[in-house]
Amino acid sequence: APLGVAVIGAGRMGADHVRRIDRVISGARVTAVVDVDAERAKAVAARVDGCTAYTDPVAAMAAADVDAVLVASPGPAHEAALLAAFERDLPVLCEKPLTPDAASALRVLEAEQALGHRRVQVGFMRRYDPEYARLEALLRTGQLGRPLMLHNRHRNVASPPFFTSAMLISDSVAHEADATRWLLGQEITAVTVLRPAPSANAPDALQDPQFVVFETDGGALSDVEIFVNCGFGYQVQAEAVCERGTARIGDGHALVTNTAGRWGGTIAQDWTERFGTAYDREVQAWVDAARHGGTTGPSAWDGYAAAAVCEAGVTALREGGRVTVELVEKPALYR
Ligand code: ISE
Numbered sequence: 001a002p003l004g005v006a007v008i009g010a011g012r013m014g015a016d017h018v019r020r021i022d023r024v025i026s027g028a029r030v031t032a033v034v035d036v037d038a039e040r041a042k043a044v045a046a047r048v049d050g051c052t053a054y055t056d057p058v059a060a061m062a063a064a065d066v067d068a069v070l071v072a073s074p075g076p077a078h079e080a081a082l083l084a085a086f087e088r089d090l091p092v093l094c095e096k097p098l099t100p101d102a103a104s105a106l107r108v109l110e111a112e113q114a115l116g117h118r119r120v121q122v123g124f125m126r127r128y129d130p131e132y133a134r135l136e137a138l139l140r141t142g143q144l145g146r147p148l149m150l151h152n153r154h155r156n157v158a159s160p161p162f163f164t165s166a167m168l169i170s171d172s173v174a175h176e177a178d179a180t181r182w183l184l185g186q187e188i189t190a191v192t193v194l195r196p197a198p199s200a201n202a203p204d205a206l207q208d209p210q211f212v213v214f215e216t217d218g219g220a221l222s223d224v225e226i227f228v229n230c231g232f233g234y235q236v237q238a239e240a241v242c243e244r245g246t247a248r249i250g251d252g253h254a255l256v257t258n259t260a261g262r263w264g265g266t267i268a269q270d271w272t273e274r275f276g277t278a279y280d281r282e283v284q285a286w287v288d289a290a291r292h293g294g295t296t297g298p299s300a301w302d303g304y305a306a307a308a309v310c311e312a313g314v315t316a317l318r319e320g321g322r323v324t325v326e327l328v329e330k331p332a333l334y335r
Contacts, residue, residue, distance in 0.1 A: 003291050006032035006060040008081050009073030010044040013095055016272055017070055017283065022048050024280050028287040031065040035073075058084050068092070068290045070283075075100045075170075079108060086111050086119060091290035093283065095123040097174055098303025102311050105304035106328065113333050118295040121286050122303040124178040126236075128285065129278035131249040135238065136183050138247055145243030147184055150222040152176045153237040153250075155230040157269055165207035168226050169193070169313040173212055176224045177309040178302060179238065186218035188309045190324045193316040202229045212313060233267030234274050301334035 005021055005028050007014050014033070021030050034054045035041035045053035054060040061069060061084055069085045071078055071094040079099045085092045098120070099105045112119055126132045139147055154172055163171075180188060194211040202208035209227035216222065237250030256265050268274035282297065289296040308325050316323040 003028040003287055004031035004065040004067045005029065005070055005287075006034060006054075006057075006063070006066045006068070007044075007070045007072060008034040008057050008060070009071065009077070009095075010035035010037070010040045011072065011074075012272075014070075014072035015044050016279070017072055018044055018048060020280060020283055021070075021287075025284045025287060027284075027291055028068075032060040032063060034060045057081050061085060061088050061090060066090070068287075070286075071095060079104045082108050082120065083111055086115055089115060089119065091119055091121075091286070091295060093121045093123060093286045094303070096178075096303070097170065097307055097310070098122050098300060099307060100170065102304065102308040105300070105307040109300050109304050109331065112300050113331055116333075118299055118333060120300040120303070121282075121289075121295060121297040122178075122300065122306075123282065124175065124182075124298040124302065124306070125275050125278040125282045126175055126179050127182055127278075127298060128281040129275055132179065132183075132238070132278075135240065135247055135249050139183055139240060139242070140185075144240070144245045144247060146218075147220055147240050147242045149220060149241040150180055150183060151239045151241070152179070152222065152224040153235060154224060154226050155233065155235040156228040157231060157234060159203065159206065159208065159228040161203075163203075163206065163228065165205075165210075165317060166314045168206075168208060168210050168228055169212070169317060170310040172228060173210075173224050173226050173313060174306050174310050175236075176212070176222070176226075177214070177306040177313075178298065180214055180216070180222040181302065181305060182298075183238070183240065184216055184218060184220055184222070186216040186220060187305060187327060188214045188222075188325055189217050190215040190322050191309060191313040191316045192322045193313060193320075195317070199227070199229055201231055207317070210317065214309070234270050235267060236274060299334050301330060 033045040041053035212224040239248035
């Protein structure tokens, strides 16, 4: 039987995941849609046959046709949803961030360890992007030697109205915190945030762009240009500089045109476009593992580590200087 999924949060990501489970991937169906806004839950649930709308995540998780939970509500609501899913030992795909800060992420780690097995996959979808996957596989072969530096660029067309300067770190650079840890296989030990004069196109009081530098326990540096009001497109690029060469992704050169004395191509406009394939692969991997009683992908430990890095990053943004990241010892469940 297909996996019955409750999607919690019927906003932009939640609604996109409902469409994906219903139309794109196999082995699952959306049996519940939950949102604090009853009308929004109903509207999204109505798109799927036999799907029930709820306002209470706990009630949805108690339904007989719910076998697994996809959490796509705002970050501050994740901890309660995760703990409720653990109560029923349900597999969870939790959108990033796992939780908004390190202390709450640690509580989730403790609760998952009490279950005795992994139940959470964190939605760091870049790990499922074909380009990122090739870069990671290449670095892992060691052919290029040891990675010395990683240069990352992360650009959005425009930031939503609720965006704050801290969110450039906790919401956006969270992806590079995970990508850095995953690509290098190292933990981030310190964060520095530099602040160029903001773009005139950024909303008032928003520190945009920012330049973030991560140091790792393997002695590498990873820098991130985060620019969320660049105006021209959604662009995510990474270049690893290693002892015997470099490797770079995200140039978007899949299609290059030559016409009327110019060459060119197009740039994606948002993450659902740039990372559409990554999301499809991510959710399919989650469903496949869950149907066999297993868990795959980025773990709650990865979610905790990213939360701790972002917390240090937000402090570095506010206070200036270099802020160290103190992680707890990695529990056996995640080794
Ligand atoms: C958003 O939440 C995402 O996760 C996107 O991938 C990122 O590019 C954007 O900056 C975030 O706000």
